[in-house]
Amino acid sequence: MGALFHDLGLTEKFRTSQQRSELDGADEARAFLTARGIPADRAHLVREGLALHTAQEIPHHMAPEVVLVTVDVELDVLGVGIGHDTLLPETREAVIAAHPCSDFKRRTLHAFHTGPAHRPRAAFGNVKADVLDRFEEGYTRPNFVRIIEESPLAPIASRSPPGARFRRSEMLRAMDFASRRRSCNVVPATPTGKKNRRKAKRS
Structure with a gap:
C-alpha cells in the first residue's frame, strides 16, 4: 500500500x-x-x-x-x-x-x-x-554552509558570557572533521585502544 x-x-x-x-x-x-x-x-x-x-x-x-x-x-x-x-x-x-x-x-x-x-x-x-x-x-x-555563515544568531552568540560562545567557524570545522572520520571509518581512540597500540609496538 x-x-x-x-x-x-x-x-x-x-x-x-x-x-x-x-x-x-x-x-x-x-x-x-x-x-x-x-x-x-x-x-x-x-x-x-x-x-x-x-x-x-x-x-x-x-x-x-x-x-x-x-x-x-x-x-x-x-x-x-x-x-x-x-x-x-x-x-x-x-x-x-x-x-x-x-x-x-x-x-x-x-x-x-x-x-x-x-x-x-x-x-x-x-x-x-x-x-x-x-x-x-x-x-x-x-547551501547549508552559507546558511550557517549568514545566520542571524551570530550577534546573539557574540554577547554570550565568556566560555559559552560557539563560533560558526568552530562548528563548521567540527562538522568537517566528523564527516572525514566517517568517510575513513576511523574509530575514536580509547584508553583501551591506546594500550593495545602500545602492546603492538612492543611486540
Whole structure:
C-alpha cells in the first residue's frame, strides 16, 4: 500500500502544498487506511515509510515495512539498492513486460520537477533539489554552509558570557572533521585502544 502512495504528492492535487511531497503522499495514505478501519499504528507505519523513502540510509535502519518501500523505490527508479545485483535479467524483463512504462526516465524526472517546482524551499536537503537545480530556470540551490555563515544568531552568540560562545567557524570545522572520520571509518581512540597500540609496538 505504501508503494502505491509514495509519489502521490507530485500530482496536480498538491500543486498548492508547501510541505515536502513525500509528506503529502504519507498523509493521504494514512487517511486512506484509517478511514477503512486499519489500526492507527499500522497506518502510521505506512506514513513513516512514505515520509522517509527519499532519506539517505535512515529507512534501512527502521521497521521492515519502511525498508521495503525505500528498497522498492531505489530498485525501480535508481536501479540500485538491495537485490539489484541478484535480480535475474529474465525476471526484470518479465516485470517490465507486465508493467510497461515508455520513456520512464524522462517522465520520472518531469514529475520530480513539476511536483516541487512551486515549493522549492521544501526541496532543501532532498533529492528533489538535484532535479530543480537541473531543470528549474532561476532556481538557486540553498547551501547549508552559507546558511550557517549568514545566520542571524551570530550577534546573539557574540554577547554570550565568556566560555559559552560557539563560533560558526568552530562548528563548521567540527562538522568537517566528523564527516572525514566517517568517510575513513576511523574509530575514536580509547584508553583501551591506546594500550593495545602500545602492546603492538612492543611486540
